[in-house]
Amino acid sequence: MLSFVEENYLKAIYHLSNSGAEAVTTNALAEEMHTTPASVSDMVRKLSKKEVVHYKKYQGVNVSEEGKLIALRVIRKHRLWEVFLVQKLDFNWDEVHDVAEQLEHIKSPLLIQRLDEFLGFPKYDPHGDPIPDENGQFTESKREALSNTETGTTGVVVAVEDSGTAFLKYLDKVGISIGSKITVDDIIEFDGSMDITIDQKKSITVSKTVANNIWLA
Amino acid sequence: MLSFVEENYLKAIYHLSNSGAEAVTTNALAEEMHTTPASVSDMVRKLSKKEVVHYKKYQGVNVSEEGKLIALRVIRKHRLWEVFLVQKLDFNWDEVHDVAEQLEHIKSPLLIQRLDEFLGFPKYDPHGDPIPDENGQFTESKREALSNTETGTTGVVVAVEDSGTAFLKYLDKVGISIGSKITVDDIIEFDGSMDITIDQKKSITVSKTVANNIWLA
DNA sequence: TATTTTTTTTAGATAAACCTAAACAGTATC
DNA sequence: GATACTGTTTAGGTTTATCTAAAAAAAATA
Ligand SMILES: [Mn+2]
Ligand SMILES: [Mn+2]
Ligand SMILES: [Mn+2]
Ligand SMILES: [Mn+2]
Numbered sequence: 001m002l003s004f005v006e007e008n009y010l011k012a013i014y015h016l017s018n019s020g021a022e023a024v025t026t027n028a029l030a031e032e033m034h035t036t037p038a039s040v041s042d043m044v045r046k047l048s049k050k051e052v053v054h055y056k057k058y059q060g061v062n063v064s065e066e067g068k069l070i071a072l073r074v075i076r077k078h079r080l081w082e083v084f085l086v087q088k089l090d091f092n093w094d095e096v097h098d099v100a101e102q103l104e105h106i107k108s109p110l111l112i113q114r115l116d117e118f119l120g121f122p123k124y125d126p127h128g129d130p131i132p133d134e135n136g137q138f139t140e141s142k143r144e145a146l147s148n149t150e151t152g153t154t155g156v157v158v159a160v161e162d163s164g165t166a167f168l169k170y171l172d173k174v175g176i177s178i179g180s181k182i183t184v185d186d187i188i189e190f191d192g193s194m195d196i197t198i199d200q201k202k203s204i205t206v207s208k209t210v211a212n213n214i215w216l217a
Numbered sequence: 218m219l220s221f222v223e224e225n226y227l228k229a230i231y232h233l234s235n236s237g238a239e240a241v242t243t244n245a246l247a248e249e250m251h252t253t254p255a256s257v258s259d260m261v262r263k264l265s266k267k268e269v270v271h272y273k274k275y276q277g278v279n280v281s282e283e284g285k286l287i288a289l290r291v292i293r294k295h296r297l298w299e300v301f302l303v304q305k306l307d308f309n310w311d312e313v314h315d316v317a318e319q320l321e322h323i324k325s326p327l328l329i330q331r332l333d334e335f336l337g338f339p340k341y342d343p344h345g346d347p348i349p350d351e352n353g354q355f356t357e358s359k360r361e362a363l364s365n366t367e368t369g370t371t372g373v374v375v376a377v378e379d380s381g382t383a384f385l386k387y388l389d390k391v392g393i394s395i396g397s398k399i400t401v402d403d404i405i406e407f408d409g410s411m412d413i414t415i416d417q418k419k420s421i422t423v424s425k426t427v428a429n430n431i432w433l434a
Numbered sequence: 435t436a437t438t439t440t441t442t443t444t445a446g447a448t449a450a451a452c453c454t455a456a457a458c459a460g461t462a463t464c
Numbered sequence: 465g466a467t468a469c470t471g472t473t474t475a476g477g478t479t480t481a482t483c484t485a486a487a488a489a490a491a492a493t494a
Pocket of ligand 3: 295299
């Protein structure tokens with residue numbers, strides 16, 4: 001059984017490696033975990049001994065098959081709790097992440113099974129991220145970052161980055177949510193910012209940073 | 218902010234002292250926490266420095282006003298989560314305690330406020346224990362242990378001890394739950410066991426230990 | 435009251451997770 | 465190819481919460 005700190009490391013490694021595709025550097029992991037490279041080296045050696053990561057000195061780290069499943073189960077819990085908070089307790093989508101960071105470490109298979117059932121077996125969390133099943137399986141619907149589209153494109157917002165409160169509050173302010181229809185009117189060469197129309201009504205300009213964090217399908 | 222270990226100590230001190238009435242001995246606390254007297258001495262000194270307990274060497278320990286409020290807020294969370302698990306997730310009353318022991322340490326005032334609302338502001342948990350409000354206030358309804366009653370007494374089960382799974386499963390088996398009407402038919406002098414009738418239908422004999430853990434009103 | 439027993443505290447160690455500072459490996463630059 | 469720079473690991477130390485063993489205080493018994 002892993003500690004909640006170890007679970008958080010595993011989750012971070014999984015995310016930084018693009019779901020296990022690439023090796024993660026010590027520095028990148030240190031930044032993600034808000035800690036020092038030295039601490040990361042210690043922890044990664046420990047996780048390696050527990051065989052939940054593959055690791056060779058100076059070569060970076062990645063999740064093992066076992067580690068990947070553990071990470072996906074924590075992610076499953078995180079996203080189910082986020083659905084609960086929004087759908088049942090009327091939390092706004094910008095208020096759920098920090099609480100879910102705590103709730104994701106509660107150990108009780110029965111609890112998660114029943115919660116899933118109570119919520120009607122949701123497939124996506126409030127930010128549009130897919131919820132893995134007990135075996136780590138989920139359907140990866142193809143989606144494209146708004147920043148990657150061309151002028152004239154029209155698409156529906158299927159997900160947004162679940163990072164900080166500030167970004168989500170900004171989306172609330174300009175009226176973008178999951179399901180919004182976005183039309184790309186113009187792309188400014190200089191800085192990559194975009195003129196877009198939301199639900200064929202409101203036209204606004206968003207920075208490249210914002211466009212990077214909105215996914216369309 | 219206290220660690221979850223410190224919160225658990227505070228809660229144990231509060232319970233063992235009869236809600237703060239008496240001083241708790243080091244040995245009693247060690248047994249309750251499944252740890253050693255030496256560890257308790259260490260922790261109690263630490264809690265004393267944080268002013269959440271009153272403590273003088275060799276004199277036992279008790280919660281301070283501040284510590285009492287912290288303990289009651291943890292108890293509030295524990296009991297609200299137990300209600301959630303039973304009423305919303307269909308847990309049996311013997312399955313909730315261990316999960317609630319984890320959930321009670323989640324830090325989010327908004328979560329608890331909303332959970333309370335979602336549950337319809339319950340006053341009692343699934344075992345009949347009162348749920349304190351945000352300020353630690355709760356109505357202590359007068360109740361009497363079944364073992365303290367006399368032959369011929371009739372009463373309604375208002376609470377049962379929320380200790381282990383075994384006891385609650387036993388109550389399920391014999392058909393005792395919150396709200397059951399109990400009549401005391403006979404008390405066996407030798408060992409204090411009691412012949413009782415449940416809901417004017419089923420007659421059984423319960424040991425003194427069992428009778429000690431059932432409260433009537 | 436003196437002695438024994440019990441309870442409690444202190445001393446010294448350990449493991450987890452972190453830190454800073456120093457050493458080492460790998461890469462880029464002259 | 466030597467030198468500088470960046471990234472990573474190791475060494476050594478801290479804090480929290482635990483432990484065992486020994487010392488000290490309080491309570492019980494003779
Ligand atoms: Mn989240
Ligand atoms: Mn999310
Ligand atoms: Mn309980
Ligand atoms: Mn209870």
